[in-house]
Amino acid sequence: MPNKPDMPRNCDIFCNVIDNYGDIGVCWRLARQFANQHGLAVRLWVDDLASLAKLCPEADVTAGQQQCGGVEVDLWRKPFPEAQPAELVIEAFACKLPDNYIEAMAAQVRKSVWINLEYLSAEEWVESHHRLSSPHPSLPLIKYFFFPGFTPKTGGLLLERDLLARRDAFLKDAKQQQAFWRSVGMEMPAAEILKVSLFSYENAALPGFFDAWVNGTQPVLCLVPEGSILTQVGQYFGDPAPQAGSDYLRGQLHVRVLPFVEQQRYDLLLWACDVNFVRGEDSFVRAQWAGKPFVWQIYPQHDRVHLKKLEAFLILYGKQLGQPASLAVQDLWLAWNMESGAEKAWPPFAAELNGLNRYAQDWTRQLAENNLALNLLDFCREIGRMRALEIEGQ
Amino acid sequence: MVGTDPMVVLKADYSRSGRNGSVVKMKMKNLLTESAKETVYSADDKFEQIMLDRKEVTYSYFADPMYVFMDSEYNQYEIEAESMGDAINYIEDGMPCEVVFYNDKAISVELPNTIVREVIYTEPSVRGDTSGKVMKPAKISTGFELAVAAFIEIGDKIEIDTRTNEFRKRA
Numbered sequence: 219m220p221n222k223p224d225m226p227r228n229c230d231i232f233c234n235v236i237d238n239y240g241d242i243g244v245c246w247r248l249a250r251q252f253a254n255q256h257g258l259a260v261r262l263w264v265d266d267l268a269s270l271a272k273l274c275p276e277a278d279v280t281a282g283q284q285q286c287g288g289v290e291v292d293l294w295r296k297p298f299p300e301a302q303p304a305e306l307v308i309e310a311f312a313c314k315l316p317d318n319y320i321e322a323m324a325a326q327v328r329k330s331v332w333i334n335l336e337y338l339s340a341e342e343w344v345e346s347h348h349r350l351s352s353p354h355p356s357l358p359l360i361k362y363f364f365f366p367g368f369t370p371k372t373g374g375l376l377l378e379r380d381l382l383a384r385r386d387a388f389l390k391d392a393k394q395q396q397a398f399w400r401s402v403g404m405e406m407p408a409a410e411i412l413k414v415s416l417f418s419y420e421n422a423a424l425p426g427f428f429d430a431w432v433n434g435t436q437p438v439l440c441l442v443p444e445g446s447i448l449t450q451v452g453q454y455f456g457d458p459a460p461q462a463g464s465d466y467l468r469g470q471l472h473v474r475v476l477p478f479v480e481q482q483r484y485d486l487l488l489w490a491c492d493v494n495f496v497r498g499e500d501s502f503v504r505a506q507w508a509g510k511p512f513v514w515q516i517y518p519q520h521d522r523v524h525l526k527k528l529e530a531f532l533i534l535y536g537k538q539l540g541q542p543a544s545l546a547v548q549d550l551w552l553a554w555n556m557e558s559g560a561e562k563a564w565p566p567f568a569a570e571l572n573g574l575n576r577y578a579q580d581w582t583r584q585l586a587e588n589n590l591a592l593n594l595l596d597f598c599r600e601i602g603r604m605r606a607l608e609i610e611g612q
Numbered sequence: 613m614v615g616t617d618p619m620v621v622l623k624a625d626y627s628r629s630g631r632n633g634s635v636v637k638m639k640m641k642n643l644l645t646e647s648a649k650e651t652v653y654s655a656d657d658k659f660e661q662i663m664l665d666r667k668e669v670t671y672s673y674f675a676d677p678m679y680v681f682m683d684s685e686y687n688q689y690e691i692e693a694e695s696m697g698d699a700i701n702y703i704e705d706g707m708p709c710e711v712v713f714y715n716d717k718a719i720s721v722e723l724p725n726t727i728v729r730e731v732i733y734t735e736p737s738v739r740g741d742t743s744g745k746v747m748k749p750a751k752i753s754t755g756f757e758l759a760v761a762a763f764i765e766i767g768d769k770i771e772i773d774t775r776t777n778e779f780r781k782r783a
Binding site for chain 1: 631658
């Protein structure tokens with residue numbers, strides 16, 4: 219149950235799945251945190267149950283309404299059914315709520331707190347847009363824009379209460395680590411092997427990376443969860459049908475294909491590896507909680523806008539990082555995102571791994587101060603108190 | 613219109629969000645209550661547009677806090693400094709412009725899309741760079757500072773886009 223008297227009792231989260239798992243990944247994680255850590259009754263309205271089922275295997279793709287992990291999951295159908303709006307309504311990534319739901323919100327005496335949860339960006343403009351109101355053009359409703367981010371003036375990042383403690387326990391406990399490696403069909407790799415997880419969109423720079431690892435001096439174990447990069451992995455090794463369980467050995471490189479890893483277990487993979495390649499938004503954030511060096515492939519946008527966003531993060535991330543290390547990160551990330559030159563950018567990055575590892579842990583501690591779910595709830599309570607004062611004053 | 617309130621946009625900043633979406637931060641002023649506030653919208657949000665009247669005028673003088681304009685029939689119209697928006701950066705005595713009216717009340721002023729102004733201060737030119745790609749700050753007579761091409765010198769006349777506050781070329 220909610221432990222604060224002015225805390226919202228329930229929440230509707232709306233998620234329109236565009237492609238991949240980024241939108242649903244964030245919504246599903248937020249829904250579970252609200253439900254399981256803050257006691258809210260949460261309904262997650264999602265228009266693509268198949269995507270959710272990848273992240274949460276217990277989800278039934280045929281069910282119009284079901285309970286999953288403490289959350290009520292409802293299929294977002296058209297036309298949208300009549301529904302009593304929740305006290306807190308989250309429109310994820312400006313997904314446009316159904317008209318009849320908006321009208322129902324407008325008809326309430328005590329209006330829902332309506333928040334558009336925006337995409338994550340390290341760009342400076344985000345701070346000045348965060349928490350601004352967006353009065354509805356025709357109805358007596360106000361929506362608020364809430365921007366996740368990396369600085370104290372933004373909404374922060376999604377972080378479960380116990381995540382960092384669980385991570386530390388895993389890293390200290392050889393038995394937990396062994397159990398993880400066995401769960402992916404392997405024995406715990408020797409300490410001298412560099413363990414890399416590779417979760418990415420298709421990327422023309424992949425053969426360059428593999429070449430660098432094949433011909434390098436250190437053995438590399440690369441774990442590739444099933445996804446859009448798999449075809450390219452197969453092409454590199456001359457396998458037309460790569461699948462979960464496939465193993466490839468060449469030179470110093472050993473590649474193992476894993477079944478698609480659901481959200482709960484993905485953290486273990488990140489913790490177990492020395493370097494993590496991540497993509498989009500959700501895995502990008504999880505890699506930062508892992509406290510390990512990582513390489514981010516940003517979601518590509520028209521007009522190469524994504525490169526500005528990548529640069530903004532690199533500037534922020536590199537601010538307190540020493541010169542050779544920040545340059546090595548920048549070169550490798552740009553090579554990976556520009557899809558060329560990875561083979562040249564890898565050795566300087568690999569040479570900085572010890573320092574990057576320490577820095578990644580400091581970075582995690584810094585980010586952990588600003589929790590998105592808590593900030594959303596605090597903001598909701600703030601709006602509620604403000605409205606109560608307005609009513610009193612009338 | 614926002615709800616039942618007629619609003620005028622004083623300033624708008626456009627930013628690209630994720631997945632090819634965009635957001636616009638706007639400073640808007642309520643034409644009935646005169647209160648101004650900052651808001652943010654998705655770039656594809658739609659509003660009912662208010663039909664506004666316009667009249668050609670010239671700028672006469674400033675009587676704090678009002679800017680006073682006059683039409684060809686010597687009628688005077690006053691606009692608050694706060695409602696001038698970016699026009700305040702360029703306004704000069706006798707300057708032709710358009711005053712915008714809502715319900716017969718002057719609410720804002722619109723300038724020509726491009727204007728020419730003299731640079732009153734800038735650092736010396738960078739020798740050899742005539743590409744126009746390297747920029748430096750320059751001040752015009754109103755005190756407004758903008759980025760101009762590195763080859764621009766004090767006394768040069770420059771063409772400015774009043775919609776974006778950007779330098780276009782040497783006039």
